[in-house]
Amino acid sequence: MFARRLVLAGVVVGACLHGAPVAGADPAADAVPARTAFSVRTPLGGWGTGTENQPRAALSLAKLYLADYAVRHGDGSPGDLAAAERAIRSSDDAAADTLGARYPQAVAATAAEFGLAQTGGGYWGTATTSTADVATFLLAKETADPGSPLLLWMATAAPVAADGTEQDWGTADVPGVIGTKWGWSDTGSSEVASASFGPGFVVVAHTTGSTEEHTADVFAGVAAAVAAMVLPG
Structure with a gap:
């Protein structure tokens, strides 16, 4: 029980700081x-909404699969590494697009390697995935490949994306x-x-809606996950 509290410390703090109703929450x-699919994973288990295995548009989360494939299975060229860094x-x-043209098999191959049953597609921009699959993939990277440049690039993400979108919302707001x-x-x-570790x-x-709705739903999910994974003992 104590170990679970340590593992989920950041999530618990996030729920409390944002006023999420942890005590007495009913995760069921x-x-x-319904607009949002949500997943939490830890080495000790996880929790998700009933839609966490629903395939949805991967959006730019597909770049995680693409960049990881290019880094680990590409030719190791400086161009590949630079493109992967910019993509993340x-x-x-x-x-x-540069990486996708060089490695059109990347998304499907990554899905097969990590057992991501709800992930598919060729071109990264039209790929589908589920929040459960993304969470499974990132937990595998964090636990088995902690030195991955993918994690470093996520940790040093630009404040503003290449298209001018601010990158400061959603799961990134969870303390820890x-x-x-x-x-x-x-x-x-x-x-x-959004996907965070x-x-x-x-x-x-993943939300069909605005960034504001997305962020609010993230903390609703955090509260339910904490109730499900920590409080029952």
Whole structure:
């Protein structure tokens, strides 16, 4: 029980600081609006909404799969590494397109390697994934590959993305978070996503809605996850 509290320290603090109702919360209730899929993972377990395994547009979270593949399975060229860094730190679409052209198999191959059953697609920009899959992937990186440049780039993300979008919302707002990757739609209805890691935990969310709605839903999910994973003992 004490170990669980240590692992989830950042999440607990985040819930408390934002006034989320931790004590007495019912994780089985509809704590998170249906517009948002949400997942938390730790080495000791996890929690997610009923939609956490639902395939949704991967948005720029697909760049995590793409960049990781290029770093570990590419030819190791300086150009690949520079493009992968820009794709993660600045969410640079042009850099991702460069990598995607060189490694069109990257998303599918990463999904197969990490057992991401709800992830698919060729071109990164039209790939699908689930919050559970992203969380599974990032937890594997944090626990088995802590020296990955992917994590370093997430931890040193640019304040403003290549297209001018501010990168300061969603799961990044949970205290204890070390690094984040954001995603957002450029056309059609508004969709936003964020994925973060901290000491011993990963938090991922995807919302059909605004960044403000997304951030609010993240903390609703945090509260439910804390209630489910910490309080029952």
